């Protein structure tokens with residue numbers, strides 16, 4: 186592999202001098218231009234800061250399989266996928282990629298990418314089969330092995346405590362509608378920090394509260410637990426989830442070690458100004474605060490905005506001043522999952538107006554996925570400006586592309602390369618301006634179980650054949666490896 190890389194680079198240099206240079210002189214230039222130097226054109230201005238972390242992200246339910254192995258309890262996702270008609274083609278995560286048994290190969294594949302970090306989630310019901318009570322040592326042993334293998338391979342583990350797989354037993358006791366679930370999550374997170382905090386330094390509390398609350402409990406529900414709650418109950422469930430975040434921040438600090446660091450991994454709605462002029466930029470910042478009021482804004486400010494409470498009216502969540510203090514517990518970093526932008530303009534009466542999504546790229550597979558690379562510039566910029574975040578991670582970014590296996594058995598996923606190159610260019614603009622983004626986690630390392638979309642939507646840098654479970658790096662894996670190696674957009 187390394188040999189291949191050397192020869193590609195040699196080819197690039199040779200091409201720029203003898204190929205392009207000769208063509209220009211032949212076309213009649215008086216002087217042949219100076220040879221293009223990869224160091225100047227690529228590794229100079231398009232570089233990321235030294236020490237920038239490059240990783241990939243996955244979630245337990247989407248990759249592990251082994252759904253009822255080694256004492257694991259049932260999760261709301263196990264229950265949901267086993268309910269006929271919920272998931273495309275009746276797919277389930279019962280086996281998924283069988284990462285639970287093939288973790289060693291998967292760690293090797295990430296090492297081959299040259300990645301320096303890996304974001305994964307722990308399955309709560311593997312550790313506490315009923316949500317609370319006595320921990321299951323066999324479940325923990327899996328993550329022990331994984332963490333050791335990651336560290337041994339030069340990959341920093343970034344652990345997400347909750348990526349949507351609530352123990353079914355807790356759902357039966359009210360799920361996120363119950364305040365006790367928030368405390369149970371904190372107890373579980375504190376336990377993880379105690380058990381793994383000697384080796385894991387970075388902990389994320391909950392993944393995308395915005396998604397699992399709205400799309401699992403709201404009027405258009407299509408993910409587990411598949412409830413359709415009236416507004417007041419929905420608002421209360423959301424409040425309990427952000428409360429769980431705050432309680433977990435405190436529990437992880439208490440359970441961890443002196444260097445333990447903790448923060449959210451939230452799906453932000455990112456406003457992009459229609460024109461980069463001061464009035465539209467200011468309007469977009471206001472939009473960003475309000476569009477995320479029930480999630481990141483309350484977590485980072487410890488208060489619900491006036492507009493948010495006015496909009497909710499009589500259905501607003503019930504909370505105490507102490508709740509808000511807990512929710513706003515200081516964090517060490519802010520993780521944001523960024524997929525697409527909303528375009529925003531200044532409006533004289535309301536301050537701002539969201540005027541639309543970006544264009545839909547016809548070949549991106551997820552119907553929700555509008556393409557807009559500027560989101561990866563504006564997302565971190567808003568987080569840094571609005572909330573003075575000193576460390577930001579892009580905890581997810583990626584695309585479902587129309588990956589087909591070519592006649593030679595390879596996967597030339599040029600859609601994903603187009604996506605990565607354009608989004609990373611915007612991220613590089615952010616870091617070049619001094620916005621404190623410390624790392625990027627591509628969603629995802631491997632094709633995996635894409636929730637309601639089942640196995641039909643492929644987000645991986647590595648292709649998975651779901652019949653044989655064979656893993657094959659796609660062309661985008663090669664692209665990403667070059668990005669990592671040069672620490673630059675290539």
Ligand code: FCB
Nearest residue numbers: 244392393396628635644
């Ligand atoms: C995010 C989820 C992640 C994955 C990607 C495509 O919303 O956090 O699990 O499904 O979307």
